[in-house]
Amino acid sequence: MYEFFGGVTPILVPDNAPTATNRKQSDKYEPVLIQSYQELAQHYNTAIIPARVRTPKDKPNAEGNVGHVSTWITAALRNEQFFSLTELNQEIRRKLKKYNEANFEKKEGSRLSLFLEEEKPLLAALPATRFELAEHRTATVQFNYHIAVDKMYYSVPYQYIKDKVDVRITDTTIEVFKDHRRIASHKRLYGRSGQYSTVLEHMPPDHQKYLEWNGDRFRRWAETIGINTYKVVDGLLTSGRVEQQSYRACMGLLKLAEKKSPQRLEAACAKALQYSNSPSYKSIKNILATDKSISEPTAEEPTDDSAQYGITRGARHYGGNRS
DSSP states (O other): OHHHHTSBOSEEOOOOOTTTBOTTTOOSSOOOBOHHHHHHHHHHTOEEOOOOTTOGGGSHHHHHHHHHHIIIIITTTTTOOOSSHHHHHHHHHHHHHHHHHSBOSSSSSBHHHHIIIIIGGGOBOOOSSOOOOOEEEEEEOOTTSEEEETTEEEEOOGGGTTOEEEEEEOSSEEEEEETTEEEEEEEOOOSSTTOEEOOGGGSOHHHHTTTTOOHHHHHHHHHHHOHHHHHHHHHHHTSSSSGGGGHHHHHHHHHHHHHHOHHHHHHHHHHHHHHOSSOOHHHHHHHHHHOTTSOOOOTTSOOOTTOOOOOSOOGGGGTOOOO
16 A cells, blocks of 8 residues: 555554454553554554544545445446456556546546645655565474474574574564564575574584584494494485485484494494395384394403594584585
């Protein structure tokens, strides 16, 4: 509407619709707007004063024009046939232009000339961007410092883990607020469910150290353990639609090598490969826990206590990157 006018009115008087006001907090003389209307008023720097319930005198011009529009446009098009909404809107726009340019019967000028001469100069300038309607929700920050929105995951600073936060959702942006302060903002994700948008600064320091882990590095590590571990890791990395889906399992193998020793991990992988060409992390873990034939390392077996493989998850699992 404001774009059609070419400016912003100082006051906007909408109907007192249930979708515009908070019925529980409003009364006849003091309506309380819902949050989306408040945001619209702030964006356009205008005052929104809803008409009172069942009080047509609060908006007499609008009420009177409903009848004129019905006669000039709706009735004029009632017998015509349209095959798309765009086609219908184009014809409505033509009828509206003709309606506004028609001369008054009892005074000089038209609705268009009256608007250009007396009303348009009073309009404030349009803002640089169009208002974007937002949806508001609440969410709990998960243990992995992400929140879920429509099966997509967005990071927030890890200090807010387990906190409830407010989420503002538009077609293009996800904004996260805590106590009315914005703590995170992301471009909204679309497409395959389960995608992650992770900001480096949101990660705990111990997670940031492992940003460089990728498929090639997992394979190089596996080669240092043995051929069977390499086969298992390579199978994990090629098992999903995207390689990053298997990073969590590969990190689990790293942890097993640290806890159980590289020698036992290699033996467990060899055992698992006898039953499956692509064993899972869980099957390797179960073999290490239950198979007595895979003994503990002897005192003579070398171990590398300096190799610190441990981590829970890396940024790539959550879609993080350095760019």
